[in-house]
Amino acid sequence: MIIDIHGHYTTEPAAMLQFRDKQLAGLADPGRRPTTSDLGLSDDEIIKSVQPQVKMQQARGSDLTIFSPRAAGMGHHVGTEAVGQEWSRLSNDMIHRVCTLLPDNFAAVGQLPQVPGVSPKNCIPELERIAGLGFVGVNLNPDTSGGHWNDPPLTDRYWYPVYEKLVELKMPAMIHVTGSCNPAVHHTGAHYINADTTAFMQLIQGNLFKDFPELKFVIPHGGGAAPYHWGRYRGLAMMLKKPTLAEHLLKNVFFDTCVYHLPGMSLLTEVVPVDNILFGSEMLGAVRDIDPETGNYFDDTKRYIDQIGRLSDADRYKLLEGNARKVYPRLDAQLAKRGKPGRPA
Amino acid sequence: MIIDIHGHYTTEPAAMLQFRDKQLAGLADPGRRPTTSDLGLSDDEIIKSVQPQVKMQQARGSDLTIFSPRAAGMGHHVGTEAVGQEWSRLSNDMIHRVCTLLPDNFAAVGQLPQVPGVSPKNCIPELERIAGLGFVGVNLNPDTSGGHWNDPPLTDRYWYPVYEKLVELKMPAMIHVTGSCNPAVHHTGAHYINADTTAFMQLIQGNLFKDFPELKFVIPHGGGAAPYHWGRYRGLAMMLKKPTLAEHLLKNVFFDTCVYHLPGMSLLTEVVPVDNILFGSEMLGAVRDIDPETGNYFDDTKRYIDQIGRLSDADRYKLLEGNARKVYPRLDAQLAKRGKPGRPA
Numbered sequence: 001m002i003i004d005i006h007g008h009y010t011t012e013p014a015a016m017l018q019f020r021d022k023q024l025a026g027l028a029d030p031g032r033r034p035t036t037s038d039l040g041l042s043d044d045e046i047i048k049s050v051q052p053q054v055k056m057q058q059a060r061g062s063d064l065t066i067f068s069p070r071a072a073g074m075g076h077h078v079g080t081e082a083v084g085q086e087w088s089r090l091s092n093d094m095i096h097r098v099c100t101l102l103p104d105n106f107a108a109v110g111q112l113p114q115v116p117g118v119s120p121k122n123c124i125p126e127l128e129r130i131a132g133l134g135f136v137g138v139n140l141n142p143d144t145s146g147g148h149w150n151d152p153p154l155t156d157r158y159w160y161p162v163y164e165k166l167v168e169l170k171m172p173a174m175i176h177v178t179g180s181c182n183p184a185v186h187h188t189g190a191h192y193i194n195a196d197t198t199a200f201m202q203l204i205q206g207n208l209f210k211d212f213p214e215l216k217f218v219i220p221h222g223g224g225a226a227p228y229h230w231g232r233y234r235g236l237a238m239m240l241k242k243p244t245l246a247e248h249l250l251k252n253v254f255f256d257t258c259v260y261h262l263p264g265m266s267l268l269t270e271v272v273p274v275d276n277i278l279f280g281s282e283m284l285g286a287v288r289d290i291d292p293e294t295g296n297y298f299d300d301t302k303r304y305i306d307q308i309g310r311l312s313d314a315d316r317y318k319l320l321e322g323n324a325r326k327v328y329p330r331l332d333a334q335l336a337k338r339g340k341p342g343r344p345a
Numbered sequence: 346m347i348i349d350i351h352g353h354y355t356t357e358p359a360a361m362l363q364f365r366d367k368q369l370a371g372l373a374d375p376g377r378r379p380t381t382s383d384l385g386l387s388d389d390e391i392i393k394s395v396q397p398q399v400k401m402q403q404a405r406g407s408d409l410t411i412f413s414p415r416a417a418g419m420g421h422h423v424g425t426e427a428v429g430q431e432w433s434r435l436s437n438d439m440i441h442r443v444c445t446l447l448p449d450n451f452a453a454v455g456q457l458p459q460v461p462g463v464s465p466k467n468c469i470p471e472l473e474r475i476a477g478l479g480f481v482g483v484n485l486n487p488d489t490s491g492g493h494w495n496d497p498p499l500t501d502r503y504w505y506p507v508y509e510k511l512v513e514l515k516m517p518a519m520i521h522v523t524g525s526c527n528p529a530v531h532h533t534g535a536h537y538i539n540a541d542t543t544a545f546m547q548l549i550q551g552n553l554f555k556d557f558p559e560l561k562f563v564i565p566h567g568g569g570a571a572p573y574h575w576g577r578y579r580g581l582a583m584m585l586k587k588p589t590l591a592e593h594l595l596k597n598v599f600f601d602t603c604v605y606h607l608p609g610m611s612l613l614t615e616v617v618p619v620d621n622i623l624f625g626s627e628m629l630g631a632v633r634d635i636d637p638e639t640g641n642y643f644d645d646t647k648r649y650i651d652q653i654g655r656l657s658d659a660d661r662y663k664l665l666e667g668n669a670r671k672v673y674p675r676l677d678a679q680l681a682k683r684g685k686p687g688r689p690a
Binding site for chain 2: 142143147148149150151152153182183184185186188189190193194197198201202204205221222224225227228229230231232233234235236238239259260261263264266267270271286287288289291293298299
C-alpha cells in the first residue's frame with residue numbers, strides 16, 4: 001500500500017470556516033460568538049468534502065493519506081487561549097470524523113492548542129484526548145507568533161512536557177508552522193520552508209535526542225532548504241563539534257517528499273538516506289496547478305519518485321510505506337489490526 | 346579571469362573588533378566610547394590580514410573576490426543610528442583600504458547604515474560616498490531586526506529611495522542579512538538561508554522590476570531554498586497570476602554558487618539558467634572545514650562547478666566571469682580600464 005504522510009483538510013465544509021469567523025468576530029463583539037460547536041454536518045457532507053482528495057488518491061495511485069487540519073488555519077497567533085482550545089478541539093473532531101468515516105483513505109493527525117508565550121504543557125489534555133480517538137501523530141508549531149519567531153528553539157526544555165507525552169503515546173510530530181501574520185513572509189512560499197530549515201538547524205545545535213531517543217520528528221516540504229544545503233549542514237555540525245548528521249539526527253528526524261519538481265526530488269533522494277524519507281504530497285496544498293513543463297500536477301510527487309531509477313524496490317517500499325509504518329507506529333498497529341500488516345523487516 | 350562575487354572580511358584585524366566593542370560599550374558607559382575612528386593600522390597590517398583569502402584564491406584558482414564587510418558584523422539591530430553610521434563608515438573604509446592596496450585581488454562592496462524602523466533613505470549619503478570610492482555594489486539587509494522580520498517586504502515603496510540611487514549608480518545589491526539576535530534562528534544555518542528564500546518569495550509576490558527594470562539583486566547562498574523548490578515557486582507564481590519566473594524575475598535576480606556539496610551545485614545549475622548564476626564561495630565564511638567525504642574544503646565551490654559536465658565552455662565563462670561583469674558593471678569598467686576587458690558578447 002502507498003501511504004501519503006502529508007495531507008491537510010483544505011476542503012473543509014463552509015460551516016467550519018463560518019464557525020471560525022464567528023469565533024474570531026466574537027473576540028470583538030461577544031454577541032457574535034457561535035452558540036454551539038456542533039456544525040450540524042451530516043456524514044454525507046463530510047464524505048463529500050474529501051472527495052477531491054479521494055479522487056486524487058485514486059488518480060495518483062496512493063492508498064492512505066495521513067490527514068491533519070489545514071495548516072494555515074491552525075492560527076496559533078490568533079485570539080485567546082480559550083479560543084485556540086475550542087478551535088483545536090473542533091478541528092481535530094472534524095479530522096476524526098473524516099478518518100472514522102473513511103478509515104481506508106485517511107489516518108488522523110491533530111493540531112495542538114499552542115499559544116504564544118504559554119507553556120506547551122497546555123496541549124497535553126488535547127494530546128491525550130486525540131490519542132484516545134486513535135490519532136497517529138500531531139503537528140507541532142515551532143513559531144506560534146506566526147512569522148516573528150518568538151518561541152524558544154525546539155531543543156529548549158520549554159518543549160519537553162510535550163515531547164514526554166509524545167514519546168509515551170508513541171506519536172511523532174510533524175514540525176509545521178501555521179499561517180504567517182508577517183507581511184514580509186509568505187506562508188507557503190517562505191514561512192513553511194523557512195520553518196523546516198530553522199527547525200533542522202535548531203536540532204543540529206542542540207542534543208535533543210540524547211534526552212529523547214524515542215522521539216520522532218518529520219520535517220515537511222522535503223526538509224526546507226536542508227537537503228539542498230546538505231554540505232553546509234554537515235559542515236556546520238562539524239564546526240559545532242557535533243557528531244555526523246546521521247548519528248546526531250537521522251535516527252529521529254525524517255523528511256517528506258513535498259518537493260514539486262524532478263530535480264529537487266532527485267537531490268533529496270540522493271543526499272538523504274532512503275530510511276529517512278517518507279512519501280508525502282501536501283495534497284491539496286500549496287500548489288494546485290498543472291506544471292506546464294510536464295503536463296502533470298506540481299504536487300503529484302509520486303511521479304517524480306517513479307522517475308528516479310536509482311531507487312531499488314526495497315527503497316521504494318520504505319519510502320512509500322515502510323518508513324511511514326515505523327515513524328507512525330500507531331498507524332502501523334491500526335493497519336495490522338485491519339488485516340493490512342507491513343512487510344516483515 | 347575568475348571572479349568570486351561573495352567574500353567577506355572575516356579576517357579583520359583585532360583593532361577593528363576592539364573598536365566595535367568600545368563603540369557598543371559606549372552605549373552603556375559613554376566614557377568607554379572610542380576616542381578616534383583611526384584604528385592606527387599600517388598598510389602592511391591590512392595586507393597581512395587578507396593573506397588567508399589571497400592564499401585561497403591562489404590555491405583554488407580564482408583571481409578576484411568581490412569583498413564586503415563581515416555580514417554578521419553589520420549588526421543593523423545593534424545600537425543607535427549614529428553608532429550604525431559610524432560603524433558602516435569605518436567598515437567600508439576598511440574594505441576600501443583592502444581593495445586599494447590589492448586591486449587585482451579584491452573589489453569593494455559596502456554595507457549600508459540601515460536602522461530598524463528608519464527609512465532607508467538614511468543610507469543614501471553613505472551609498473554616494475562609497476560609490477565615489479569605487480565600490481561596485483552593496484549588501485542590502487531585508488531584515489534589520491536581526492531575525493524577527495519586522496521590515497516591509499523588498500517590494501514595498503519603503504525601499505524605493507535606495508533602489509533609485511542604486512540604479513543611478515549602476516550598483517547591484519546582494520540581499521544579505523546580518524547576524525541573528527533571535528535564539529531560535531542560527532545566523533549562518535538558518536537566518537541567511539531563510540532570508541534568501543524569503544526575499545525570492547517577496548519578489549514573486551510583487552512587481553518590483555516593472556518599476557525598476559535596471560535594478561539587479563544577487564540572492565546569495567545559492568538562492569536559499571529557491572532552486573531546490575523551483576517547482577513550488579513556479580507553481581506559486583502561477584497561482585499568484587504572475588508571469589513565468591524567467592519573465593517575472595530572471596532579468597533582475599541572480600544567484601551565487603555558495604552551495605557546499607556537488608548534488609546541490611548540480612541542482613542549481615540544472616534548474617536556474619546559467620545566465621543567472623554567479624560564482625561565489627563565501628570564502629572565508631560560514632563553513633571552514635574540510636569535508637571528510639571529499640577531502641576538500643566545503644566552501645571550495647569551484648571544484649563542484651568543475652565536475653558538472655553538462656556546462657559548456659561558454660556557460661563556464663558566464664558563470665565564472667561574464668555574468669559578474671554584467672551584474673557589476675562598475676567592476677567591469679574598472680577591469681577594462683586596467684587592461685582586463687571581458688570577452689566580447
